[in-house]
Amino acid sequence: MTCHNCRTECKRKGHDRKGNQRYQCRQCHKTFQEPRQDHLDGMYLPMDKAEMVLNLLLEGSSVSTVERVTGVHHGTILKLLVTAGEKCERVMAEKIRNVPVRDLELDELWSFLGKKQKRVRAEDDQNLGDCYVFVAIERHSKLVVNIAMGKRDQATTDIFVEGIRHATITSPKFQITTDGFAPYRSAITTTLHDRLTGFAQLIKVYKASSEGEGRYSPAEVQSVEVVPVMGQPDPERICTSIVERQKPQRQNGSPALHAAYQRLQQEVGEPLGSRRLLVCLLQLLPPSSELAHDTCDDRWNHRSYVDC
Numbered sequence: 001m002t003c004h005n006c007r008t009e010c011k012r013k014g015h016d017r018k019g020n021q022r023y024q025c026r027q028c029h030k031t032f033q034e035p036r037q038d039h040l041d042g043m044y045l046p047m048d049k050a051e052m053v054l055n056l057l058l059e060g061s062s063v064s065t066v067e068r069v070t071g072v073h074h075g076t077i078l079k080l081l082v083t084a085g086e087k088c089e090r091v092m093a094e095k096i097r098n099v100p101v102r103d104l105e106l107d108e109l110w111s112f113l114g115k116k117q118k119r120v121r122a123e124d125d126q127n128l129g130d131c132y133v134f135v136a137i138e139r140h141s142k143l144v145v146n147i148a149m150g151k152r153d154q155a156t157t158d159i160f161v162e163g164i165r166h167a168t169i170t171s172p173k174f175q176i177t178t179d180g181f182a183p184y185r186s187a188i189t190t191t192l193h194d195r196l197t198g199f200a201q202l203i204k205v206y207k208a209s210s211e212g213e214g215r216y217s218p219a220e221v222q223s224v225e226v227v228p229v230m231g232q233p234d235p236e237r238i239c240t241s242i243v244e245r246q247k248p249q250r251q252n253g254s255p256a257l258h259a260a261y262q263r264l265q266q267e268v269g270e271p272l273g274s275r276r277l278l279v280c281l282l283q284l285l286p287p288s289s290e291l292a293h294d295t296c297d298d299r300w301n302h303r304s305y306v307d308c
Helices: 047-058 063-070 074-095 154-167 183-191 241-252 256-268 273-283 290-296 302-307
Strands: 010-015 021-025 031-033 103-113 129-138 144-150 174-178 196-206 221-231
Touching: 047 063, 047 074, 063 074, 103 241, 129 154, 129 241, 144 154, 154 183, 174 183, 183 196, 183 221
Parallel strands: 103 174, 174 196
Antiparallel strands: 010 021, 021 031, 103 129, 129 144, 196 221
């Protein structure tokens, strides 16, 4: 170990209260310790324990459960979630570029931030209430090409579709299928018109709820309408089954999600920080195809997202 001021060799000088080796300069007698690698934005949490915390959260454990099992303070857990989410966002932006795709399926996952929409008052932060995660999944590789989070409106849709343009390659062209959400029409036809062989919307028509049916019972699908919007979409490839199948897993797979929303808002003071939590949840899932492995250069694991 070399002194920063004198540039001379130092001797060992005991340990600090956490057991880290300290050194003393033989010339100026200053004491210091070896600089540590700052993987977690100033947190002193060991990397192995940080990885364990993320594993437990992604397996569905609540913040309180993780705190009891690991002994890590809940404030540190929430800060780790935000940090991991920010790193996930950066890694996804760097790695998912010029990806060749064949069929993209687009859908939105409902959630809420802080409180349900009907309880949001005029004086509240307007980011509270309904919060939708827009997801684009490649049908054959199951790769999440892009995500966006916000209100279910034209502005969020435009940002989401623009992200798809940055993530995909110009050739070969691909086909897109969405649900009947109207803003997709203008966003996709304006932004992706030069990359599509076809664009169609798959609209589900639901039956009216029968009398006596429970409040939260899902409505029964009566029929499905296919509406070609642009180009010549292949009828055999008009499908949203893959992205629809991901909804229960991503909405209900982690009970810790909504509790973390509340705590991030109350303790960190950053309600929008929970957006990065969802990025973390979606992108820490292992890839299910060779395309995902090739795209991410084998960095697709929990440690990579906190260690990058």
